[in-house]
Amino acid sequence: MSTTEEFNGWVGHDKSSVNGTMKWESFTPRPFTDSDVDIKITHCGVCATDVHMLRSGWGATLYPCVVGHEIVGTAVRVGANVKHVKVGDRVGAGAQGDSCRKPDCAECADGNENFCAGMITTYGMEWPGTTERGYGGYADFHRAVGNFTFKIPDGLDSVDAAPMLCAGITVYSPLKRNGCGPGKRVGIVGVGGLGHFGLLWAKAMGAKKIVAISRSSTKKADAEKMGATGFIATGEEKDWETTYARTLDLIVSTVSSHDLPLSGYLSLLAPHGQFIQIGSPEDELPRFSAFHLMNKGAKLGGSCIGPPWEINEMLEFAAKNKIKGWTTTRLMEEANKVIVEQDDGKARYRYVLVNR
Known part of the structure; x- marks a missing residue:
């Protein structure tokens, strides 16, 4: 199975989105490259960051915006430069969409990509030098950079893995x-x-x-x-x-x-x-x-999230020690209701949206 150049998701158009006014609409992801992975989303955790971004709490949000950065699903398209993932693998993507990956970047070279000055978040930012932006996981598909796409260990359920990614x-x-x-x-x-x-x-x-x-x-x-x-x-x-x-x-x-x-x-x-x-x-x-x-x-x-090697380490640690977060699953179609409940502090202790 492969993706098209049109995805569908819950789109926030302004600050009122945090009040449950996101619209299920089509959107165009940034162009696919040989370094990318397209994920058919099965699960997406709901994070407080989603609330902050929908209401422009940390500054003006780049609308339209599709939030969600605790993404798990199936790899359905894999770029030629991505060697650790193949089509059909269960994979995830977290809060970081990419780093600068420049040879002279000490953070990228030292395995601290999460502190890279050129860090790009999974959603809400434009790729440097372009008007292309990332869109998050309240959707049917997600386009991720291969370096920030993670194989989910067999011993870890998707519901448990999703909120671990942020x-x-x-x-x-x-x-x-x-x-x-x-x-x-x-x-x-x-x-x-x-x-x-x-x-x-x-x-x-x-x-x-x-x-x-x-x-x-x-x-x-x-x-x-x-x-x-x-x-x-x-x-x-x-x-x-x-x-x-x-x-x-x-x-x-x-x-x-x-x-x-x-x-x-x-x-x-x-x-x-x-x-x-x-x-x-x-x-x-x-x-x-x-x-x-x-x-x-x-x-x-x-501290701010973690680099790819540490995310992989964490996922293996969770699988080995059978660690499960306290989660409540809700259907993706309930995203507007869930984001309001998240803002009201009703989560006990993490919501995970599930696509049918």
Whole structure:
């Protein structure tokens, strides 16, 4: 089976799209090249990024836009330069559409394509020097660059694999790169689409202590089932900043709120601890005292998805350890309803759209 030069998907035309006004329409993908793979989409995870982009939350979105970057399906057309995928393979594509791939790019050369200054996102951007743009996975087909197309391991269900291609890798990478494992005391801020993967990964990586941190205790029971050995409800526990001070070696913050109690979170770090921000607020983070870092030799950092080699590693890790995200499947035709529910915080903990 091969694709045509016309795909169909849920198209957002303006900011009102986030209110459930996307239209199912045809669109023309960028021209196919020998380095591309066309995917017949079976599953697409729903990400908070989709909400931010539909409402132009991070700046003006390039409309018309088809969102969705947790894509799994069947390779139906494979360019001659793509050697690791063949027609009929079950494959996926994540949040990164391409990198510059220039010989003098240190990030691309070192296997850190996700930090390439020339990074192109899966949707919402034009290819450099052209007016061609990428379209996402709320659709029947997706055109992906071969370098950013991943074979899905046999032991991993498509429903489970889809949200790992953005949410999963976004948390896996900072945990793995910052030493999550035996002996490590880890905190995960936010028990949502990202945060629940953080708890699952930390448990599978063998962390000594795993603390879920949330405003309320409503998700405490779920967090414990996911692997949390402790829970801090910042909106309910008095003096939590001092009660749990210096008890965590690594904190990964998955929340996208701009009014998070950052000073309090930093107080939880033990000497030489690390705080890694991966949630993406639409506004600036709050100010904090430098002494929260200086007095303990602590570090404040960030992380963004992961490079191809690490995504492949994560997928194999998930298959080997039989890790399954907490997902709710919905039909692709329900995308407008689902995006509203996603914006309302109703996901428990990741929606996955399924094509009939």
